[in-house]
Amino acid sequence: MAKEITAELPVKQNKIIKNLTGDFSSDKLGPRLAALINTLAVPILLLLLWQILSGSGLLLEVILPSPLKVVKALIKMISDGTLAKDLAISGKRVFIGYLWGAGIALILGVVSGLNKVVERVVSPIINVIRQIPLYAWMPLIILWFGIGELSKELIIARGVLIPIFLNTLQGIKGVQVEYCELAEVLELKRGIFLRKIVLPSAVSSIFTGLRLGAGNAWMAVVAAEMLGGLTGLGYALMKSREFLWSDNLIALMVVIGVIGVAIDVILRKIEQRSLKWKRKTVK
């Protein structure tokens, strides 16, 4: 009797935990399928609502085109090559701006993390730059550098700079005291200490910065292109608004969102690859 009770207990406990945590994945569905439904339920509902609203005739089509029309606009964009052209132009700007911003941020972050004197100089300056929103920088940058490529790349670089700098600095400074003691005991040379202890322990934090920076870069390019110039995704958005091509406009927004997610996924994969030891750690 007593045995039976103890045998039942874990099952009961699991049920209670399931109820408490709201994990409704039943045993019949595969857990992955359940997770997928979990994730997709709300987006699908929103799509349905969108379809119903746009089909009801309550709203003008120019305000809210049907999902189908948006898909058609997307297909047209792809087939006539305008999307590819805009993407290539915006992508190139992001790439160059990101390289500059990330490069400067990484160097400043690492050096400031290692050297208190440099940190005291750099940190307050970055902090002030940070407090002025990216969009407040744009007019000045355009005034100085015009609406050409340089100013767009600068705006992107500025958007990338802050998160990468801050996370790199934090990562470098966050080296565990225990590992510093180890370096003392093993009489590690400074170069080896940096390469084998400081940088690896900062990798996670640096990648967080790189990912945040990439998100910022993608947002900054759209903003920069909306303000000036006649090319790129941001300009395409503005043009769609001016001509009341709302289907085009929404299709572009979807593209921007999807690409933003794709960049994040790719960076995550690179991060995981560089943290091979973490996957091998037994929990």
Add this chain to the structure above:
Amino acid sequence: MEEKDRQVNNRYQAGVIMSENNILEIKNVSKVFHTPDKDVEAIRKVDLNVKEGEFISIIGASGCGKTTLLRLIAGLEKNYGGDILLDGKRVEKAGLDRGVIFQDHRLLPWLTVEDNLTLGLEGSKEELRELVNTYLKKVDLENFEKVYPGQLSGGMAQRVSIARALMRHPRILLLDEPLGALDALTKMNMQTEIGKIWEEEKTTMIMVTHDIDEAIFLGDKVVVMRPRPAEVDQVIDIEIPRPRLRSGEDFAYYRNLIINYFNHSILDYVI
């Protein structure tokens, strides 16, 4: 009581002045930690001498300052009063002549066992690989060189950290509660293993512990410390032939001696 203590200390000090092969001499060492609101005296006037090849166990209640003493010897704590002389030279900073085994294994999780072992070492690939193999064999971890620390159990990881220290041929190995985080069975195995390594390598070892059995099992001498601030209270020579048995009568004798000592003497200071 105090009179007796002084006699014990005097006798011990007299003994060491005469011996010549001291590898480590701790003379009148004190350490005060300065905090914003007050100064904390961690160690007061500790004298201790260690002969070449000796195994010294330092035992005391948690937080009694014994770890601070070990960290001073390691050179990880600076600015102390008195002298710690290693081969006659005052200890000012950490260095390869002292190996340190911390309570946590302190292997770098992002490096393989092999890369952890050879961290900072110079030599050709073949030399280093051979060195790694030799020392992994010593700690019974052959073929583990490509494994990451996260894949090892606590005992295995601690064995790697012992190999890492021994590979650098330290004059003296400092063990700071090395087995404190392990379960009882692993702990016993590791005690045997450390004893074996000590006999094979003939490295001088100082181990800080709060485990009486461990202190007796491994030590040539057991140094009993009085807490707050840490002072040497008793130095007991353990005259049990090796290999030692934890179940032997002589073992029980020393165990009782130390337990009684803690019961009657140390508690006076704690309470």
